[in-house]
Amino acid sequence: xxxxxxxxxxxxxxxxxxxxxxxxxxxxxxxxxxxxxxxxxxxxxxxxxxxxxxxxxxxxxxxxxxxxxxxxxxxxxxxxxxxxxxxxxxxxxxxxxxxxxxxxxxxxxxxxxxxxxxxxxxxxxxxxxxxxxxxxxxxxxxxxxxxxxxxxxxxxxxxxxxxxxxxxxxxxxxxxxxxxxxxxxxxxxxxxxxxxxxxxxxxxxxxxxxxxxxxxxxxxxxxxxxxxxxxxxxxxxxxxxxxxxxxxxxxxxxxxxxxxxxxxxxxxxxxxxxxxxxxxxxxxxxxxxxxxxxxxxxxxxxxxxxxxxxxxxxxxxxxxxxxxxxxxxxxxxxxxxxxxxxxxxxxxxxxxxxxxxxxxxxxxxxxxxxxxxxxxxxxxxxxxxxxxxxxxxxxxxxxxxxxxxxxxxxxxxxxxxxxxxxxxxxxxxxxxxxxxxxxxxxxxxxxxxxxxxxxxxxxxxxxxxxxxxxxxxxxxxxxxxxxxxxxxxxxxxxxxxxxxxxxxxxxxxxxxxxxxxxxxxxxxxxxxxxxxxxxxxxxxxxxxxxxxxxxxxxxxxxxxxxxxxx
RNA sequence: GCGCUCGUAGCUCAACUGGAUAGAGUACUUGGCUUCGGACCAAGGGGUUACAGGUUCAAAUCCUGUCGGGCGCACCA
Numbered sequence: 343x344x345x346x347x348x349x350x351x352x353x354x355x356x357x358x359x360x361x362x363x364x365x366x367x368x369x370x371x372x373x374x375x376x377x378x379x380x381x382x383x384x385x386x387x388x389x390x391x392x393x394x395x396x397x398x399x400x401x402x403x404x405x406x407x408x409x410x411x412x413x414x415x416x417x418x419x420x421x422x423x424x425x426x427x428x429x430x431x432x433x434x435x436x437x438x439x440x441x442x443x444x445x446x447x448x449x450x451x452x453x454x455x456x457x458x459x460x461x462x463x464x465x466x467x468x469x470x471x472x473x474x475x476x477x478x479x480x481x482x483x484x485x486x487x488x489x490x491x492x493x494x495x496x497x498x499x500x501x502x503x504x505x506x507x508x509x510x511x512x513x514x515x516x517x518x519x520x521x522x523x524x525x526x527x528x529x530x531x532x533x534x535x536x537x538x539x540x541x542x543x544x545x546x547x548x549x550x551x552x553x554x555x556x557x558x559x560x561x562x563x564x565x566x567x568x569x570x571x572x573x574x575x576x577x578x579x580x581x582x583x584x585x586x587x588x589x590x591x592x593x594x595x596x597x598x599x600x601x602x603x604x605x606x607x608x609x610x611x612x613x614x615x616x617x618x619x620x621x622x623x624x625x626x627x628x629x630x631x632x633x634x635x636x637x638x639x640x641x642x643x644x645x646x647x648x649x650x651x652x653x654x655x656x657x658x659x660x661x662x663x664x665x666x667x668x669x670x671x672x673x674x675x676x677x678x679x680x681x682x683x684x685x686x687x688x689x690x691x692x693x694x695x696x697x698x699x700x701x702x703x704x705x706x707x708x709x710x711x712x713x714x715x716x717x718x719x720x721x722x723x724x725x726x727x728x729x730x731x732x733x734x735x736x737x738x739x740x741x742x743x744x745x746x747x748x749x750x751x752x753x754x755x756x757x758x759x760x761x762x763x764x765x766x767x768x769x770x771x772x773x774x775x776x777x778x779x780x781x782x783x784x785x786x787x788x789x790x791x792x793x794x795x796x797x798x799x800x801x802x803x804x805x806x807x808x809x810x811x812x813x814x815x816x817x818x819x820x821x822x823x824x825x826x827x828x829x830x831x832x833x834x835x836x837x838x839x840x841x842x843x844x845x846x847x848x849x850x851x852x853x854x855x856x857x858x859x860x861x862x863x864x865x866x867x868x869x870x871x872x873x874x875x876x877x878x879x880x881x882x883x884x885x886x887x888x889x890x891x892x893x894x895x896x897x898x899x900x901x902x903x904x905x906x907x908x
Numbered sequence: 909g910c911g912c913u914c915g916u917a918g919c920u921c922a923a924c925u926g927g928a929u930a931g932a933g934u935a936c937u938u939g940g941c942u943u944c945g946g947a948c949c950a951a952g953g954g955g956u957u958a959c960a961g962g963u964u965c966a967a968a969u970c971c972u973g974u975c976g977g978g979c980g981c982a983c984c985a
Contacts, residue, residue, distance in 0.1 A: 364927090369929075373928075379928090418928075419928065420928085420966095421927090505984075507985075599985095622982085624983090626983095634911080636911095642983045648983060675913080676979060676980065677985080678980070680985085703913085704978095715984095739947095740945085768921065769921085769922090771913075772914080772920095772921075773914080785934090785948090786933045787932070787933045788947090790947055794945085794948075797947095798945050801944075801945060802944050802945090837924090841924070856932085860932090863949065864950090867948075867950085868949090873943075907945090908947080
């Protein structure tokens with residue numbers, strides 16, 4: 343189904359016999375609603391673009407076929423600008439949203455393609471901090487965007503429960519009984535134990551041998567250390583599950599590194615035979631220097647497995663067992679070289695499917711880089727609690743009469759939305775310098791602003807028994823400039839989703855929603871809806887109802903928790 | 909050293925991927941509730957897009973160089 347704007351563009355292209363046309367939107371509504379830049383056209387015809395625009399405006403202006411779509415067509419410099427007929431626009435936009443509802447904005451670009459998206463690759467035995475939140479918010483949102491573009495997108499997570507960080511944590515846990523004796527939350531405790539261990543090992547490297555012993559004990563899957571590993575691993579996994587559940591994140595599969603080591607070692611043996619991996623300086627590596635990708639160590643000199651062992655096996659399984667067409671990894675930008683290496687290895691083995699690394703820059707603190715080794719981090723629990731507490735106070739202020747449960751529920755939904763929105767509103771290639779002050783501010787470009795606009799809109803709708811489906815609406819009642827701007831904005835939603843999906847860029851959705859709410863707030867202040875004449879009131883209610891639908895759809899793409907009242 | 913990346917208003921970020929007068933938020937100044945929810949809205953000041961060249965009808969955007977920040981480059985994950 344063609345969107346309203348796509349239909350208009352197609353009509354214009356047809357009249358002008360254009361195969362590809364470069365449509366854009368004028369910077370302000372005085373200039374027009376839709377624009378065609380005439381530079382390329384003029385070049386082909388060896389004409390002056392401004393003169394060509396005048397010619398085209400004259401010839402199109404008298405075309406009967408375009409009369410019902412455009413109120414006016416005129417040249418503005420080298421641009422051919424179209425003023426869309428408001429009634430056509432309103433009826434087109436509103437009826438397509440009526441039809442599509444929560445599917446409005448979706449497209450079929452990815453139909454038939456299966457993409458697995460791996461994100462939230464948490465490390466067990468380490469703290470969960472704001473950096474992880476950026477990953478999870480981004481991954482979830484990209485998954486939603488790809489689904490909206492028709493892909494069969496499968497969100498998965500790969501938990502690193504088997505690296506040297508685990509051995510370090512267990513080593514410290516065993517030698518210092520204070521951790522086991524503590525009553526603090528186990529998930530938190532493991533993170534603390536790990537950062538302490540890192541510090542000790544840095545100062546006293548002579549303990550390294552003990553850590554290696556533990557690493558080997560875990561790999562052998564026998565003995566006391568292995569039992570402790572099983573127990574502590576379980577705490578971390580349960581903790582991750584609780585985080586996913588409270589943030590509203592769902593994975594189709596969760597893979598664990600420990601489950602891929604055996605298959606990985608077998609694959610490594612095969613790759614040594616085929617010459618893709620070689621022995622070097624006592625270790626096993628992939629030598630990719632001829633591709634300018636350096637060297638990837640896979641097995642340590644002491645014979646223990648490095649991270650790529652499990653990851654190679656998992657990557658292979660995604661193609662062989664899950665038959666995905668494309669494998670996306672959402673991982674911090676620092677792993678860029680590693681993923682180029684991984685993709686190259688699979689290319690060399692002969693896989694046709696695509697491996698794609700979607701990177702994002704990290705979250706730092708004003709004092710400097712976060713690192714769970716040094717303990718210089720803002721952990722998720724701390725952030726969540728601070729935001730929640732403040733939102734409970736703010737909500738209580740406004741709703742004396744609500745029960746504590748209700749206040750808490752609303753404040754919690756807003757907390758989740760705030761955290762995710764803060765992570766998504768900045769484009770992925772920007773470093774986020776995180777500070778509490780900004781995170782606790784609820785005005786301006788924030789999730790609270792969006793949700794507040796939506797709640798206010800819904801409170802109008804609630805007062806009327808009006809249905810988009812049963813009520814007759816005269817669309818020519820909508821004559822305000824602000825109504826036209828709102829209509830054009832929501833008409834552009836489908837192309838926004840398409841673009842954001844192609845670029846894997848949720849920040850564009852965030853920005854769009856913010857602008858839409860700004861338009862609505864402006865409209866709300868300037869125009870009365872419920873006190874308008876009956877016909878006009880119906881038309882305005884129809885308009886704000888579709889605005890609500892678009893906001894709802896956009897919130898879902900970003901993974902925000904929608905609240906009706908706040 | 910090699911490679912990647914970023915540099916836009918005091919601060920935090922946009923700019924439809926080469927197009928119209930570089931826009932938002934925040935901070936600052938001022939104004940708006942007997943009207944549908946003030947977690948709101950309106951107005952104002954604030955810019956040599958790090959710098960220097962180049963490409964073209966057109967450059968924040970592309971190319972070259974310089975300066976500055978960040979990151980990665982063999983047993984971390």
